[in-house]
Amino acid sequence: MYKIAVMGDRDSIYGFAALGLEVFPVTEPAQAARQLRSLAEGQYAVIYITEALAAQVEAEVDRYRASRLPAIIPIPGVAGNTGMGILNVKKSVEQAVGSDIIFNGN
Amino acid sequence: MAKKQVNPTRMELTRLKRKLVTAIRGHKLLKDKRDELMRQFLDLVRENKVLREKVEAGIQAANKNFVLARAGMADEVLNVAMMAPSQRVYLEAGERNVMSVDIPVFEYKTRSADANNIYSYGFAFTSSDLDGAVKSLSDVLPDLLKLAEIEKSCQLMAAEIEKTRRRVNALEHVMIPELQENIKYITMKLDENERSTQIRLMKVKDMMLEEAIEERREKNARATRVSGSSVEAPQEM
Numbered sequence: 293m294y295k296i297a298v299m300g301d302r303d304s305i306y307g308f309a310a311l312g313l314e315v316f317p318v319t320e321p322a323q324a325a326r327q328l329r330s331l332a333e334g335q336y337a338v339i340y341i342t343e344a345l346a347a348q349v350e351a352e353v354d355r356y357r358a359s360r361l362p363a364i365i366p367i368p369g370v371a372g373n374t375g376m377g378i379l380n381v382k383k384s385v386e387q388a389v390g391s392d393i394i395f396n397g398n
Numbered sequence: 399m400a401k402k403q404v405n406p407t408r409m410e411l412t413r414l415k416r417k418l419v420t421a422i423r424g425h426k427l428l429k430d431k432r433d434e435l436m437r438q439f440l441d442l443v444r445e446n447k448v449l450r451e452k453v454e455a456g457i458q459a460a461n462k463n464f465v466l467a468r469a470g471m472a473d474e475v476l477n478v479a480m481m482a483p484s485q486r487v488y489l490e491a492g493e494r495n496v497m498s499v500d501i502p503v504f505e506y507k508t509r510s511a512d513a514n515n516i517y518s519y520g521f522a523f524t525s526s527d528l529d530g531a532v533k534s535l536s537d538v539l540p541d542l543l544k545l546a547e548i549e550k551s552c553q554l555m556a557a558e559i560e561k562t563r564r565r566v567n568a569l570e571h572v573m574i575p576e577l578q579e580n581i582k583y584i585t586m587k588l589d590e591n592e593r594s595t596q597i598r599l600m601k602v603k604d605m606m607l608e609e610a611i612e613e614r615r616e617k618n619a620r621a622t623r624v625s626g627s628s629v630e631a632p633q634e635m
Contacts, residue, residue, distance in 0.1 A: 360500055
């Protein structure tokens, strides 16, 4: 049985607590990296992380790209959409195809 | 092409030929695998894009409500409201095999079956914006989980496609040409050896023939000398 975690600044994620997801408010990159690692090694299959925070701990996020679990998914925070989530999808396409054929450069 | 040192022997030739057959077969299979993976990946990634746009829009809308709710409420009240969630999401993670890539399949269960059981607070002290915010976020949740599944699958498949593509290219542009080159080299070397053996044999035969003629001539000459001048010398052969 797996659990779902949400990481990010408190304002962006506190609503997820009502849905029954576990929220971990962090803003400090070093602390976020530690937290992410302990979550990934724990019972969490899906970790949602705000785009702003994900950008700061990109190295940690990329470490779990190739493993089956957990899935680390960037979501927009209150500060707005930075386009990082879509960029990640684009990165997958580029990795697989060699060039971006889905988004046509926009 | 810089070719490796190979022994020009028949055994090596057979070995290389067998290897080439395997390499060509492997190349074909890997190419098929790559094409099929690519087809599935493209379908998946298109779905991923649509879903992500939808989820991002949903979360953004929910966030707007949350900001409003937070603005209208004291921090403590909000904390208390969110402190003990009545709902809980459990996730079951299975796996599905797509062309040798294990992609996750998520199935989620909520603690209470009632979809409206998401308000973990009494309505008396909280702003109504919070209700709307929680509701809009809960509407996004199924899509959010689907997104997690699809996006992870995309990442895993992208990695596998890259690996397969490299293997195909290595076989096509390095392994197979090298094997063909080596086979050609050995074949030519063996042919050359055979020709040189043949020539050597012909040469030896020539020498033996010459020797035989010489011997015969000497014998004839001796015979003529012994029989004396009265008898005519026999015809030279």
